[in-house]
Amino acid sequence: MADIILYRPHFVAFIILFLLGMYIMVVSLNLVKKLIGMYILQTSIILFFITLAVKKDSTIPIILPSATALPPEAYANPLPHVLMLTAIVVGVSTLGVSLAMVIALYREYNTLEEDKILEKMQ
Amino acid sequence: MTLFDDYLLLLLAVVTALGAVFVRDLFSGVLTLAAYSFFLALLWAGLGAVDVAFTEAVVGAGLSTLFFLVALFLTSHQEEVRKQLQVRMMAIGSLGILGFLLLYGSVDLPVVGDPKSLPSKHVSSHYLRHSLEETDTRNVVTAVLADYRGFDTLGETTVIFTAGLACWMLLRKRDDSAT
Amino acid sequence: MIQPHDSVIVHTLTRVITPIIQLFAFYVLIHGHDSPGGGFQAGTLFAASVILPIIAFGIQGSLIALERRAIILGGIGILLFAGIGLLPLILGGEFLNYGELPIPGMEASAKRHWGILGIEIGVTITVAATAVSIYYSLREHGEGEEK
Numbered sequence: 001m002a003d004i005i006l007y008r009p010h011f012v013a014f015i016i017l018f019l020l021g022m023y024i025m026v027v028s029l030n031l032v033k034k035l036i037g038m039y040i041l042q043t044s045i046i047l048f049f050i051t052l053a054v055k056k057d058s059t060i061p062i063i064l065p066s067a068t069a070l071p072p073e074a075y076a077n078p079l080p081h082v083l084m085l086t087a088i089v090v091g092v093s094t095l096g097v098s099l100a101m102v103i104a105l106y107r108e109y110n111t112l113e114e115d116k117i118l119e120k121m122q
Numbered sequence: 123m124t125l126f127d128d129y130l131l132l133l134l135a136v137v138t139a140l141g142a143v144f145v146r147d148l149f150s151g152v153l154t155l156a157a158y159s160f161f162l163a164l165l166w167a168g169l170g171a172v173d174v175a176f177t178e179a180v181v182g183a184g185l186s187t188l189f190f191l192v193a194l195f196l197t198s199h200q201e202e203v204r205k206q207l208q209v210r211m212m213a214i215g216s217l218g219i220l221g222f223l224l225l226y227g228s229v230d231l232p233v234v235g236d237p238k239s240l241p242s243k244h245v246s247s248h249y250l251r252h253s254l255e256e257t258d259t260r261n262v263v264t265a266v267l268a269d270y271r272g273f274d275t276l277g278e279t280t281v282i283f284t285a286g287l288a289c290w291m292l293l294r295k296r297d298d299s300a301t
Numbered sequence: 302m303i304q305p306h307d308s309v310i311v312h313t314l315t316r317v318i319t320p321i322i323q324l325f326a327f328y329v330l331i332h333g334h335d336s337p338g339g340g341f342q343a344g345t346l347f348a349a350s351v352i353l354p355i356i357a358f359g360i361q362g363s364l365i366a367l368e369r370r371a372i373i374l375g376g377i378g379i380l381l382f383a384g385i386g387l388l389p390l391i392l393g394g395e396f397l398n399y400g401e402l403p404i405p406g407m408e409a410s411a412k413r414h415w416g417i418l419g420i421e422i423g424v425t426i427t428v429a430a431t432a433v434s435i436y437y438s439l440r441e442h443g444e445g446e447e448k
Contacts, residue, residue: 007125011228013132017139018224019217024143026213030201032148032194036155039186040139043162046178047135050171055242056235060172061262062336063254072247073237076170078262079246082271084174085263086278089341089428092186093285096435099193100289103442106197113202172337180345185432188352192439258414260335267339268417272397275420276382279427283375286431289438290372 010051017044029114031102035095042091046084053077131165148199152190159183173263305359315357322350330425334414340421344428351433355440371434378427385419 017040024037053076061078063070106112109120135158142154159182167175232239249266259265267275323346330343355363386397394401399416400409407415 008228008231008234009125009129009132010234011231012225013136015221015224015228016136019221020139020143022220023213023217026217027206027210028143028201029204029206030148032190032197032199033143033151033201035190036142036151039155040143040158043159043178043182046174047162047165050166050169050174051234052232052239052241053171054169054235055237058170058237060170060337061250062172063260063262065260072242072250075250075262077242077246078249078266080241081171081174081263082266082274084171085177085267085341086274088174088177088181090278090281092181092189093282093431095186096189096439097285097288097292099189099439100292100435103193103196103439104292107442112197173339176337176342180342180349184349185345188436189439192436196439196442256410256413257417258410259417261333261337261339263337264333264339264417264421268420269399269413272386272420275424276379276386276397279379279382279424282431283372283379283427286372286375286434286438289435293438293442295441 010047014044014048014051017041017047031105031112031114032099034114035098035102038098039091039095042087046087049080049084049087053080127168128165131161131168135161135165146201146203148194148201149191152187152194155190156183156187159187173261305357311357315353319350319353322346322353326350326425330421331418333421334417340424341428343421344425345432347425347429348432348436351429352436355436369437371430371437374430375427375434378423378425378430381423381426382420385416385423 021037021039021041021044025034025041028034028037055073055076058074058076059070061075061081063075102112105117109117111117111120138154138158138161142151142158145151145154159178163175163179163183166172166178232241236242249270250262253259253262253265253270257265257269259269326343326346329338329346330340333339333343351363385399385402388403389398389401390396392401392403399413402412402416404412404415
């Protein structure tokens with residue numbers, strides 16, 4: 001398992017960020033801190049997919065007019081890029097709706113801590 | 123982009139993510155999150171994902187930081203310190219098991235940079251070969267996003283519109299209580 | 302509760318930078334075919350060029366004066382996207398197959414080129430309108446008196 005840390009550090013970083021995001025979402029009692037954790041979780045998954053799309057000695061997936069058409073091994077894989085574009089934008093939409101809910105909760109209960117909100121709701 | 127550059131940017135991303143979550147003041151946390159987004163955008167641009175890097179820099183580091191800051195302006199921005207040892211121990215334990223399982227499973231993942239790995243076969247090579255002649259577009263990511271996978275993009279645009287609608291409905295002033 | 306910024310530097314820079322951001326947004330949208338770019342980035346940059354004067358000058362500094370109804374523009378963007386997709390379906394082809402759009406005198410690959418540009422414009426309108434609308438909704442809660 002040592003070669004993972006040496007030659008594929010992207011997966012180790014993905015695991016660290018994923019677990020960090022989940023830990024913050026589970027443990028933290030402040031609502032905005034939970035959303036920070038959710039954002040870190042989403043971007044770590046994007047990191048994972050982009051790592052799968054990397055090819056050695058390849059260039060960006062834009063076919064330049066100067067050269068002749070290179071074989072597909074010379075371009076980075078465009079399909080995970082497309083999926084991750086969708087993921088980023090959907091992630092920020094989710095963030096916007098979550099922040100609207102946080103503001104509505106603050107307007108009602110005047111605090112951002114989860115346990116105090118639950119107390120006041122009883 | 124050598125492995126050393128990857129190491130450096132990954133280390134910076136992890137350090138800024140740790141900094142974003144382990145501060146008390148939420149303003150500092152959100153701005154460190156913007157720095158984290160920028161480091162990730164640099165990493166993706168280095169790995170060859172230029173469209174994703176552009177979108178992350180604009181949408182992730184720009185728009186999400188803006189929304190966070192507006193939300194923090196209107197609410198409080200100090201987090202209270204709480205001791206909840208039992209929850210933390212259980213979280214660390216279960217997430218440790220999950221982390222070990224993920225590490226164990228990542229041994230079988232393809233080597234980073236292998237041009238013959240499984241995600242690069244089949245459909246993806248077809249897109250790279252034929253997108254210029256079929257759609258007259260040099261940016262293969264745009265061609266795939268808008269033409270080959272246009273249905274997903276339609277769904278995504280609907281999701282964005284629905285999110286805007288939901289935000290508006292959640293936060294409008296109730297003029298009359300009947301609606 | 303969110304006061305307009307009263308520093309000369311911020312005001313001057315905002316006046317200078319906002320048209321540059323809009324121009325860059327147009328550039329990114331139209332060059333999405335040949336360089337990194339496309340609908341989502343351009344839409345967010347448009348939204349930034351609308352939001353920045355609101356941050357700097359307060360609500361009266363806004364360029365379009367219709368942030369309350371900005372979400373309607375989002376619907377227009379989706380209608381444009383789905384409309385360009387429905388036209389081939391009506392004329393006997395498949396949904397979202399731009400090669401069958403009824404534009405005379407173009408071969409299928411050029412029709413796809415213009416179809417892609419059309420839907421990118423739709424996506425840009427939707428993303429820009431939604432971003433401005435979410436910002437305005439998030440801010441409106443604190444600005445109850447100023448309307």
